[in-house]
Amino acid sequence: MEHRPMGLSRVIIVPHPDDEILFLYSYVKDRRKGDLYYSVTLPKGIRSHYWVRVFGGGTLGLEDKGKYVDGEYAGSDWIPNLEQGLEQLEKELSLDDNSEIIVPGTSYLYGHKHHVQLCDMMKKVFVEKDRIKWYLTETEQMDKEIMFLKEYPDQKHILNQDDIRDYLDFGVEVALVFGVK
Ligand SMILES: [Zn+2]
Numbered sequence: 099m100e101h102r103p104m105g106l107s108r109v110i111i112v113p114h115p116d117d118e119i120l121f122l123y124s125y126v127k128d129r130r131k132g133d134l135y136y137s138v139t140l141p142k143g144i145r146s147h148y149w150v151r152v153f154g155g156g157t158l159g160l161e162d163k164g165k166y167v168d169g170e171y172a173g174s175d176w177i178p179n180l181e182q183g184l185e186q187l188e189k190e191l192s193l194d195d196n197s198e199i200i201v202p203g204t205s206y207l208y209g210h211k212h213h214v215q216l217c218d219m220m221k222k223v224f225v226e227k228d229r230i231k232w233y234l235t236e237t238e239q240m241d242k243e244i245m246f247l248k249e250y251p252d253q254k255h256i257l258n259q260d261d262i263r264d265y266l267d268f269g270v271e272v273a274l275v276f277g278v279k
Pocket of ligand 1: 114
């Protein structure tokens, strides 16, 4: 891990700002210089402000399609052009054999549509290299929530949201690690 070439190290892609703490705390808590953070979408408001301030986060700049488009069910294509957005990022960052692209593997623990779509699209555009699982201690779980409240104070309410609460109480995190094809 320490023999990374100059320049690019790791790219962390999340569907929304705050996912990096909620789902990849084990990564974020000792983040390294050179790590790059990208959010697929950037919600309006303070949450995105925090994202940029704390993580220097970038964005793919894609919009959420919503559940229905022109009266038609949006299906799995919740974020249009996600595949192209990922391909574009691959080019812009000149990702190569040494690059690691990391996303939260939340599909079956927390099934938000954007999260499921991101995992699916990553498998199309990149090749899955690894799957890392952490079991957080109770102290780590507490520290994670403290960090979340510190960095995203206005998102406090979601810690009480049922699906998030269930997920947090499991104390498990999964990172999917991808490389270029
Ligand atoms: Zn999210």
